[in-house]
Amino acid sequence: MGSVVDGLAACYVATGKREMDVRQRRTKERLAKAAALAAALLLAACTTLRDAALPIAAALTPSVQATEIIAGPPSGAMFEAEAQAVRGPWSEARIAQARADDRFDAFSAFAPVLGERFTEANYPLTKAALERVLTPLGAAIGIAKSRYDRERPFEVDNAVTPCVEAADRLRASGSYPSGHAAFGWAWGLVLAELDPARADAILARAREYGDSRVVCGAHYPSDVEAGRTVAAAALARLHAEPEFRAAMDAARAEFTR
Numbered sequence: 001m002g003s004v005v006d007g008l009a010a011c012y013v014a015t016g017k018r019e020m021d022v023r024q025r026r027t028k029e030r031l032a033k034a035a036a037l038a039a040a041l042l043l044a045a046c047t048t049l050r051d052a053a054l055p056i057a058a059a060l061t062p063s064v065q066a067t068e069i070i071a072g073p074p075s076g077a078m079f080e081a082e083a084q085a086v087r088g089p090w091s092e093a094r095i096a097q098a099r100a101d102d103r104f105d106a107f108s109a110f111a112p113v114l115g116e117r118f119t120e121a122n123y124p125l126t127k128a129a130l131e132r133v134l135t136p137l138g139a140a141i142g143i144a145k146s147r148y149d150r151e152r153p154f155e156v157d158n159a160v161t162p163c164v165e166a167a168d169r170l171r172a173s174g175s176y177p178s179g180h181a182a183f184g185w186a187w188g189l190v191l192a193e194l195d196p197a198r199a200d201a202i203l204a205r206a207r208e209y210g211d212s213r214v215v216c217g218a219h220y221p222s223d224v225e226a227g228r229t230v231a232a233a234a235l236a237r238l239h240a241e242p243e244f245r246a247a248m249d250a251a252r253a254e255f256t257r
Helices: 002-042 047-060 076-086 092-100 106-114 124-148 168-172 179-194 196-215 221-238 242-255
Strands: none
Touching: 076 221, 092 196, 106 179, 106 196, 124 179, 124 221, 124 242, 179 196, 179 221, 179 242, 196 221
């Protein structure tokens, strides 16, 4: 009799575990779909849609609260000093580089360091790892931009001429913190971890990519530094996620072949 009871108990436990696994899998799938929807909304042209997506994306992904990490834009003498820094002067070569760095793409940004073979087609696992940064970091930066709502240098200083098109979407997005600088630094941190032998050159390029936003008159230096701070925090948070660590482990193989 005892063996029958034990068998029934084992069967009950196994069935319950399977049902729990199914529920957990379905919950995970629903959250993944919701996060994907939020990510799509973050890229939407409509500012209203993007703003509505920010808290959803932050809640559904391993994001950080940027407004708890960064101090906000400076004022007074500190602001005057960085406003002067934006005005330059800049060499034609540096302006050309800043204009090229307006392109929001990790592969083209770091090809000067990692070589012409560093493309999405050749590094699909690296692309997958980098994509895991998009939504959590984008949400953190977007919420902070909305909170501080800082005007960009070219909007308030007639001495500043943007080196990229001052499109409505750019004007609608706050200056603090810099999204370009945040992602440039996050991409640099990821790639430096994947290819530690070239970490110094990768991070120097990441710094240059962010600094280009100041050269272009799109951001103040404090915007850039705040973006890097949020990026570092977001990457630290992501490393606590098994899925992100697995994606990094998979991508690492592409740099050792």
